[in-house]
Amino acid sequence: MKIAVIGLGIIGGSFCKAIKKHTGHTVIGINRTLSVAQRALDEGAIDVIGTREDLGEADVVFLCMYPQACVDFIRENGSYIKKGALVTDSSGIKRAICPELKKLSEQFGFVFVGSHPMAGKEKNGFEVSEAELYEGASFIITPCGADPKYCDILAKLALSIGFGKIKLTTPEEHDRMIAFTSQVPHVLACAYVQSPCCPNHDGFSAGSYRDVSRVANINSKLWSELFLENREPLAAELDILIQNITKIKNAVESGDRQTLTDVLEKGHLIKQNLGE
């Protein structure tokens, strides 16, 4: 197959490298900043630097930009895409862009299937992309009404480049679950490091500090967009979290050992029942 990857940041760059490492597919790299595409070519991450005119050759197109930028790109360049080609995004939110991309797919005659690779890093850009980023990770697919055979093609491609499992879901369930699994931890990390104690943690900290604060090194522009495109599910999860923290805080403050032990034990059991 010929696979076009639009946007050679950490996500797109890692797709390119993983495809080249694991498969014989041809990778067409398209990137706004040409020097980055040139670097990808030099490193063998892509076979050719493409322009929108080359989209007509691609059997599969990965959109690896900010969420709304994916929609904008298709709006402007959708007519260049081959009829019947499979187009997927890689966005961390789905309700805000999948319906629009679905509509554009019908307009331009390609097939849209949403997807979200569950992997990332605290740094951005092609320079931190790697062929192993997706090793064993979950690849979430939102079919959005596409013929199941296209979901199959995408799932097989994902598994062939290192992903460990496929999760099929709706944009609604995706966004609700991602608010919990990914967005809340990013909110937490940013909130946590704003304690006046943080700059002096060295010598007093170990794994717990490291783990909670890790993703505070956030791309504030990207994550603001992700949060605002997932307003209600995220706010609802944050409400639940604030309530649960407050419950523990009140038990600590009032010296209520029984309630405190009960709440902590509940957390322990949830984690234990998950086998984690």
Added chain:
Amino acid sequence: MKIAVIGLGIIGGSFCKAIKKHTGHTVIGINRTLSVAQRALDEGAIDVIGTREDLGEADVVFLCMYPQACVDFIRENGSYIKKGALVTDSSGIKRAICPELKKLSEQFGFVFVGSHPMAGKEKNGFEVSEAELYEGASFIITPCGADPKYCDILAKLALSIGFGKIKLTTPEEHDRMIAFTSQVPHVLACAYVQSPCCPNHDGFSAGSYRDVSRVANINSKLWSELFLENREPLAAELDILIQNITKIKNAVESGDRQTLTDVLEKGHLIKQNLGE
């Protein structure tokens, strides 16, 4: 030296194994449950199973029990300790027990120096102890008025068995910093996994979920004691955290992109300035 380790759980067991691995000191293991001490002896983690009568031979004593249990142990057995011996605890809180242990040291004629090894695991007991647990970790010392030469002995011992750095501090600063670096992440983990989404996270989660939820597998009895013995500093940190999460939540809910980006960027800069 002859070193007595009282309490062969993960902390005490790891001290024994690290001492045996790195030094030629003799380790006397004392444990309430004899079968555990026998296992430690069989595995070569200790040289001899001791009783309180053997405390008279120890140059250094590590108390590795729950905080108040350390105080109780000394109250009952302090008279068996050699005059001038160095006694340290390994508790995660300091204000609640150091003054009492200091008083007991004067009563019984030994030297007390508080300490706290900054390492742990999500599991407990001798079976998960290991010689490498403290490798590179910080060893916090609260001198509590002891002659600096005893702090030196303890610091050198800690560095000789694998610790990476020594932090000297007061019980007050210790408890304030530990509320932030260790206790808040444990509260968070327990609060976080109590979202209704948690049991269904598989397929939707990656490193962020794993890291924030890791320590939810908590020993609820031990941590209730640690939290309640550090009531004010912990409640104050939780208040700050709740305020910071609420600030982000309000910005998300009201769609205030500028405030949201600013708060996230602040978190990013704090983490970046720490070089993390």
